Amino acid sequence: MDNIAGTKSSLVWAVNIAVVVLVLLWTIPTFGLLVSSFRDRDQIATTGWWSSLFPHEASLRFRIGDAETQRQEGEVFVIDGSVFEAGGTVSAFGTSNRDPAAHEPGEVVDFGDGISGTVNEDGSYRVTSPVAFEGRSPRLFVTSVTPPRFTLENYDRVLFAQGLGRAFLNTMTVTIPATVIPILVAAFAAYALAWMEFPGRSLLIASVVGLLVVPLQLALIPLLQLHNAIGIGKDYLGIWLAHSAFGLPLAIYLLRNYMVGLPREIIESARVDGATDFQIFLKIILPLSFPALASFAIFQFLWTWNDLLIATVFLGNTQDQLVMTGVLRELLGSRGGDWEILAASAFVSISVPLVVFFAMQKYLVRGLLAGSVK
Amino acid sequence: MDQLFMAGGTVVIGVFGCVAYFFLSNMILDAVWPPRGPDAGRNILRAAMIRPWLFLFPAIALLAVYLVYPVFVSIWLSLHDNTGQRFVGADNYLWLLNDRKFQESIRNNFLWLLVVPGGATFFGLIAAALTDRIRWGNFAKAMIFMPMAISFIGASVIWKFIYDYRGEGRTEIGLLNAVVEAFGGTAQTWLTLEPWNNFFLMAVLIWIQTGFAMVILSAALRGIPEETIEAAILDGASPFQIFLKIKVPQIWGTIAVVWTTITILVLKVFDIVLAMTNGQWGTQVLANMMFDWMFRGNDSGRASAIALVIMLLVTPIMIWNIRNAHKEMR
Incomplete structure (x- = not known):
């Protein structure tokens, strides 16, 4: 609509470029870690992830095999082998560090003392000498080009060896009931707050709005003591209850705002037809409120899946209770430099929320708008 | 199973x-x-x-x-001691006032309050205004919104990798240090660099929250009555004038809501600090300090006192929210 009075094309370009920059700034951090999670350990530690997207050029210093590996072929003694352990392409090689890229692959070069040899493109070398090799064998300087190489090994390792697979199950165990249970409880309460007349209603609504922002830090110690006192201790039941209760204010608030907007006529005509409140709620309000229910379910799912604080407090850190965010935190502490482990673990833990996010973005946006712009 | x-x-x-x-x-x-x-x-x-x-x-x-x-x-x-048995009056609060770490936390929390809500709202507003004008705007929005789905701890891993420092003579694999070196600077251990490390932590939360601000502000921008913008265009206003003088003033209410929502989040910020520095090198914040006293200090009195300080800081916004909600119901 801003474009009705012919926008300047230079401005359009500027806007496009600015958005490209913003999008890059916001995606590159995640992308970098994603790429790293597929790289092998040694490569992550020695080169930046951005260079892994292109063929990687490196200079190797290499000492050919020991004198013991030589064998005699007719008149000459031979040492051969490969400069690579895992493959690559040689683009140049040399025999002294003054000019490490002096020769093309395949060229036969004089090493001095009658020794000569060559390095082929695939990295195999062959060095020959008229007399037996003794002492330290000659050095080779190789410029190699390694193609981008990616592996699923890291994921294999974190899921099965680092216990992340188990943590994944634990997270699911926490998340599913903690997402479903508050919905129904909140829906009934929201209906009462939206469509039933009773004294104290506006006070209750105000309390719900107030409870929306109560810092959870306040609830941790008293509730942990309460859970211990009534014998729930640190177990799944406790965290389900805690997550459900902490999600309730938002659920009630979102659902009430949505239900208030439903057309009054439908509800009143149902009342006239003799429907009870229970029937109205179950057969009219609940199906009509589906978008709001979906919005809240996504919020609650993301929140419980991504939570660290409540899980740390209300669950133990034994293997059968530690959730993925907890594992990530421990890994950050104990294996802070092992980026292949951290990257793969982080992506296992954020993959599910990302899928939910992209699949249900419409409802998430709608929920955000209902919850904030008022 | x-x-x-x-x-x-x-x-x-x-x-x-x-x-x-x-x-x-x-x-x-x-x-x-x-x-x-x-x-x-x-x-x-x-x-x-x-x-x-x-x-x-x-x-x-x-x-x-x-x-x-x-x-x-x-x-x-x-109001009780570390075991919750003995009444100690205001001792815990007096201790807080004189505690160096607490003073540091309060200072940092205020820094966070100054930088993060403003930063996220600013970038969100720019992203909203720009993406609404281009054809691939929805895709761009989804990309900027995406960090919302990532856990704070996941985001901490992502950003710790950006700030990674390898040491002299080794190839830097952290993006920030690589960029700094490419421009001729020297690599730094960003997370221990007082007091700037606080801002590197804040960048993570701004990165997460910008999408939230953008989505809400974009809806508000689209809700502006067209006549006001048409009139401004007819009067010859430039796109910048339209944005700053016509659009922004009409969405002040929404900007305030976004600002306060992020403010509350900032007061409770915990995971990022815990995961990236654990409050060392002058980066402590209230929520992490409370967690520290609860788990490592095992002192329910002091931890509760810190939690109540957070509650106290949240209260003005709570009252403001309740008032607004009350006004709408009429």
């Missing part, structure tokens, strides 16, 4: 229990005061007095136990 069955079972029991509770309680109410017979009128009125509370009871009970009751217990605990 057993666990998942247990979780599934809990869902079924929970949902079934809820429905059964509401169904039975309503049935009992109708049986006690049936809406028919000679007293039908009076019974309906009486039942109508009770019924809302049947609908509300489970929610109120959960909220009371999990959110209201802890406030009072926390106040009580904050």
Whole structure:
């Protein structure tokens, strides 16, 4: 609509470029870690992830095999082998560090003392000498080009060896009931707050709005003591209850705002037809409120899946209770430099929320708008 | 796997229990005061007095136990010693006032308050204004919004990798250090660089929250009446003037909502600090300090006192929110 009075094309370009920059700034951090999670350990530690997207050029210093590996072929003694352990392409090689890229692959070069040899493109070398090799064998300087190489090994390792697979199950165990249970409880309460007349209603609504922002830090110690006192201790039941209760204010608030907007006529005509409140709620309000229910379910799912604080407090850190965010935190502490482990673990833990996010973005946006712009 | 069955079972029991509770309680109410017979009128009125509370009871009970009751217990605990046995009056609060780490936390929390809500709202507003003007705007929005789905701890891993430092003579694999070196600077251990490390932590939260600000502000921008913009265009206003003088003033209300929402989040910020520095090198914040005293210090008195300080800081916004909600209901 801003474009009705012919926008300047230079401005359009500027806007496009600015958005490209913003999008890059916001995606590159995640992308970098994603790429790293597929790289092998040694490569992550020695080169930046951005260079892994292109063929990687490196200079190797290499000492050919020991004198013991030589064998005699007719008149000459031979040492051969490969400069690579895992493959690559040689683009140049040399025999002294003054000019490490002096020769093309395949060229036969004089090493001095009658020794000569060559390095082929695939990295195999062959060095020959008229007399037996003794002492330290000659050095080779190789410029190699390694193609981008990616592996699923890291994921294999974190899921099965680092216990992340188990943590994944634990997270699911926490998340599913903690997402479903508050919905129904909140829906009934929201209906009462939206469509039933009773004294104290506006006070209750105000309390719900107030409870929306109560810092959870306040609830941790008293509730942990309460859970211990009534014998729930640190177990799944406790965290389900805690997550459900902490999600309730938002659920009630979102659902009430949505239900208030439903057309009054439908509800009143149902009342006239003799429907009870229970029937109205179950057969009219609940199906009509589906978008709001979906919005809240996504919020609650993301929140419980991504939570660290409540899980740390209300669950133990034994293997059968530690959730993925907890594992990530421990890994950050104990294996802070092992980026292949951290990257793969982080992506296992954020993959599910990302899928939910992209699949249900419409409802998430709608929920955000209902919850904030008022 | 057993666990998942247990979780599934809990869902079924929970949902079934809820429905059964509401169904039975309503049935009992109708049986006690049936809406028919000679007293039908009076019974309906009486039942109508009770019924809302049947609908509300489970929610109120959960909220009371999990959110209201802890406030009072926390106040009580904050006036007692580390075991919660001996009454110590205001000692915990006096200790807080003189504690160096607490002063540092308060300072940092205020820094966060100054930078993060403003930064996220600013970038969100720019992203909203720009993406609404281009054809691939929805894709761009989804990309900028995406960090919202990532956990704070996941985001911490992502950003710690950006700030990574390898040391002299080694190839830097952290993006920030690589960029700095490419421009001729020297690599730094960003996370221990006081006081700037605070800002590197804040960048993470701004990165996460910009999408939230963008989505809400974009909706508000689209809700601006077209006539005001048409009139401005006819009067010859430039796109920048339209944005700054016509659009932004009309969405002040929404900007305030975004700002306060992020402010509350900032006051409770915890995971990022815990994961990236654990409050070392001058980066401590209240929520992490509270966690520290609760778990490592094992001192429920001091931890509760810190939690109450957070509550105190949140209270003005809480009151403001309640007032706004109240105004709308009329």
